[in-house]
Amino acid sequence: MIARILKISGLALAFILAAGISSYLTLTLIIKSEDTVIVPDLIGKDVVYALEFLTDLELNTKVKGSEFSDNFPKNHVTFQDPASGMEIKKGRDVRIIISKGPKRISMPNLVSLSVQQARLILEENGVCQAELSQTYNDSTQKDHIIAQAPSTGSMITRDSCVNLLISLGSRPRAYKMPDLNGLSLDEAMLSLENANFMIGEIKSSFDKNKPRNIILNQEPLPGYRVIAGSTVHLVINRTSLKKGQSKLYAQKSGGLFRYRIRNGFLKRRIRVKLNSAGITNDLFDEFVKPGAEIWLLIPAGNYATLFLYEDDKLVKTETYNAW
Numbered sequence: 001m002i003a004r005i006l007k008i009s010g011l012a013l014a015f016i017l018a019a020g021i022s023s024y025l026t027l028t029l030i031i032k033s034e035d036t037v038i039v040p041d042l043i044g045k046d047v048v049y050a051l052e053f054l055t056d057l058e059l060n061t062k063v064k065g066s067e068f069s070d071n072f073p074k075n076h077v078t079f080q081d082p083a084s085g086m087e088i089k090k091g092r093d094v095r096i097i098i099s100k101g102p103k104r105i106s107m108p109n110l111v112s113l114s115v116q117q118a119r120l121i122l123e124e125n126g127v128c129q130a131e132l133s134q135t136y137n138d139s140t141q142k143d144h145i146i147a148q149a150p151s152t153g154s155m156i157t158r159d160s161c162v163n164l165l166i167s168l169g170s171r172p173r174a175y176k177m178p179d180l181n182g183l184s185l186d187e188a189m190l191s192l193e194n195a196n197f198m199i200g201e202i203k204s205s206f207d208k209n210k211p212r213n214i215i216l217n218q219e220p221l222p223g224y225r226v227i228a229g230s231t232v233h234l235v236i237n238r239t240s241l242k243k244g245q246s247k248l249y250a251q252k253s254g255g256l257f258r259y260r261i262r263n264g265f266l267k268r269r270i271r272v273k274l275n276s277a278g279i280t281n282d283l284f285d286e287f288v289k290p291g292a293e294i295w296l297l298i299p300a301g302n303y304a305t306l307f308l309y310e311d312d313k314l315v316k317t318e319t320y321n322a323w
Contacts, residue, residue, distance in 0.1 A: 042094075103158060261293070
């Protein structure tokens with residue numbers, strides 16, 4: 001009887017022990033399955049895709065570096081550690097190496113591109129900019145590429161450099177400097193405007209043997225080779241001040257400038273510029289209806305000259321002095 005009881009007790013104890021071991025193994029497996037993941041295959045995958053995939057698996061991405069590769073495009077994974085298929089715990093690191101693309105590439109075509117566009121393409125391909133040369137070119141827009149070396153299609157390494165020839169645009173037209181001596185200021189201004197020259201400093205000198213307010217001298221001198229847009233400085237014949245005299249002949253001191261627009265039907269663009277000490281400032285630039293008047297305050301200055309244009313045509317010139 002006692003032996004029977006012992007036998008039953010042993011069987012019960014064995015059953016309880018087996019149940020406990022089974023429960024423990026089952027719980028351990030569940031916990032283990034929740035804390036571990038299988039490392040995915042990242043080789044050949046885009047780095048952004050790899051980062052998002054590992055993040056979803058609660059794994060950390062560690063970029064060990066980058067390397068040139070003929071087998072994988074730029075910004076794709078070339079190596080991973082741990083390898084795919086391994087079981088690791090969540091929160092562990094997965095180390096990857098990223099491709100920089102092939103070591104040798106075909107030289108991109110930069111001709112006709114702007115300098116800014118060319119630089120972006122060179123940076124994208126890991127190619128550096130070497131020397132920049134500039135020249136005038138009628139067929140290539142200013143600040144755009146005329147030629148490159150190495151030439152388009154040449155096989156180069158990504159760490160090589162390229163020389164660029166940049167366009168300065170069309171060569172400025174050259175002129176023979178006209179002779180302005182003896183002209184009135186209005187005539188000289190009109191001649192300079194028609195030849196696309198800039199009006200520079202207007203100085204005064206006095207020669208009693210020559211008519212007042214004509215051009216006595218100019219810079220550049222007559223006959224010199226000059227290009228369009230050059231600045232021309234003038235010396236005008238002005239009378240000297242006498243005792244008690246407050247202004248020069250044909251000059252005005254600073255004050256109000258008044259101008260009435262001709263009658264008509266269409267508005268005219270009126271531009272007024274003031275040149276003083278070689279510096280030209282815009283005083284007025286608007287479309288004005290016919291018959292209207294404009295009034296401008298002219299500051300007193302050393303031999304300032306006012307130019308008024310109607311629809312880009314010089315129609316009036318006045319000079320002012322400091323007294």
